Amino acid sequence: MSDPAPLTTDHPGQVASATPPAPGRSRRSRRLSDRGLAVAFTSPALLLLLAMSVFPLLWALYLSFTDYSATRGGPAQFLWFENYTAILTSPQVHQRALTTLVYVVGAVTLQTVLGFAIAYLISRRTHGRGLLTTLFLVPMMLSPVVVGLFWRFMLDAQFGVINSMLGSLGLGQVEWLTGQRTALISLILVDTWQWTPFIMLIALAGLTAVPTYLYEAASIDRASEWFRFRTITLPLVWPLLLIAVLFRAIEAFRLFDLVYILTSGGPGVSTETLSFHVYKVAFLGFNTGTASAYGILMVLVVIVLTQLYLRYLNKLKED
């Protein structure tokens, strides 16, 4: 029985060989085969990523400079930046961008305030904290389509339970999904119902991580509740909360499903978001070139805003 071969190696992930390698060619081939092994292990995932993610993105980028249509076929003619110019100067797009902005600001602000408030209240409880957290998380687990469908029934002006409850309180009927202003508010409320738990969860994680000795020291100094919240809790939870806000803002910016189910963009186009508009351009008119440029511009907006936001976060961290 031979001695066991040494199991350490200079290269992480490299399997040690029991037989000493021959000098020259065999040493090189061993190095190559290790590399080859690494490539062999990573290539399926890389190829999948290329085929499913990178290629469609590059393909969309190419199409965005053309007048290609997925149904009408024929060779794609290069329009260069014509699609981009058309989108950036279109009053229709400006209107959808404003709707999306109002929606993102409204929904994310409401979710942040509510989510943080709920997390703060839960963090102060000692009993039933786990159960409460689990119950609050339920809406987040549901599919947005399912959420949209049952809220559509609940918000129905004639047959919905919300108006029925308002009626029993002696209040009048509200046209939740068909009023020009109420439709967007309804979208914000439904999104808030579903996604406040996400902010709550992140905020709760931040609140739990605040060292208790800081509160103890503040108590010794007889600091007020508000002072403790303002100078200890909020500054420590703030960076984490901002990351949650970033995630929610990106999600809200892409909103499609709730609009599709609840209002179809109506009344008129007053709740049409950018994503819903892209869908119409892509699948009603099959204006694939324009839709690709529209999608690319949306990605660029998210990337630029995220970069600015991350810089702010880094600055906050450094301070």
Added chain:
Amino acid sequence: MRYPQRRGRLSVPGRKAGLAAAALLVATTAAACGGGQNDSAPKAPATIPELTKDPLTLSFIWFDWPPAHALEAFANAEYAKERPNVTVKVKTVPNANWHDAMFTQFAAHKTDFDIPILDSQHIGEAVTNGNILDITDFVKKNIDVKAYNPYLLAAYGQFPQAETGKRDENASLYGLPLLGDTWTMIYRKDLIGDKPPQTWDEMISVAEKCQADNPGVSGLAFHQANGSDAAAVTYNTVNGVYGGNLWNPRTRKIDGVLNDAAGQEAMDVLVNKMKPLTAKGSGNWFIDEVNAAVAQGKACIAFNWIAASGGLLDPKQSTLGATREEILDKLGFAALPSQKTNLVPLGGMGMHVSAYSPEANQAEALNFMKWFEQADIQKKWAAAGGVPSRTDALESPEFLDAAPFNQVYTDSVPRMRDMWNVPEYARLVDIENTNVNAALNGAKTPKEALDDIAKEQQSVLDSSSGKGGGGL
């Protein structure tokens, strides 16, 4: 522990992997670039090719509503007697996804259905893109065209679109009627009397009185949603009744035609006279919501598609009576009132053959169509709950006695008018839907909405160079 140093150049395997990835991208790009050629519609043979004896599933695609389920049950019961090796499957999608579900598969040049059931207005898009077979020769050899009202045959198959009420015998056919349909007026006999209003103005005043006399019951219920073609069909119906036109098909003019004096009057009637008689919050109602309002006794007069009205007679779904007879004591069905014209909307769909189906399935699809259009099968389809298109079936007791609204359809056939059957239909109808919906819900004035429709639709027609730029 040492880690490999990063170098400026990739190692040999790294470069190979990079080259492989680049090659894959190029190959995928080449694959994606290919196959995008625009073909004109391929021709179906005049004679049905030999049919397979092997088990075969003949797939349809339609939206999810009662006639789709009735068709599957009927075809599997009856067609199986002639072709026992064939199973018929009607795939259904939500109504709002119907167009997308078919045309995204057409765009991929691969379909999981053999017989797409297209709305009459989808034909132009499908024909222009070469998605469905030209069955002109097949129809000449296998179908008795004289058995149909010419406009019905044209509406569900002819492209370019026929003039209202006519068929161009020299034009090509791409489909055959599957399910005829139009709007019926549903009225509460117990609230407004047995005699239905005869004119549109009379209908509005009857609904107004009924609403005033019956608190909690709205005068009218009709489609107002901005999805599918809901609000657009409502406006087009009123437009037709008040003597308006949707467009001039010869000059392809919409601006100045749709929003002329008759069009403006129609929009004014719809928004200022009809809308105030509807239930609060009904601005997103479509087929199901209108039926629910009728079944719950919440509407004096309603308008809905005949093919979707069967559920109104089901006591389990209605508060109007414990039996079908009790419900029928309260509900009446009549053809739409007339005003300046007697036009009614053409609904229903035709069946077509996917150009991307295997040859055996295409042959079976043609055989099914030939079988389905026979006189006795059309009568059986009528008895099974379908709306046939052959004149003899429409006048047969099997059809007229099957449901109380079937007579309405037979009476309405000579009065039908369709929308635009052009490749740009999906965008035209979306423009009309969103603007009519905006007017009905107070987001735009009637005039503003109508002018916007005309302007935006005209711009779609004018810019339709057949390519994918524009479209905003």
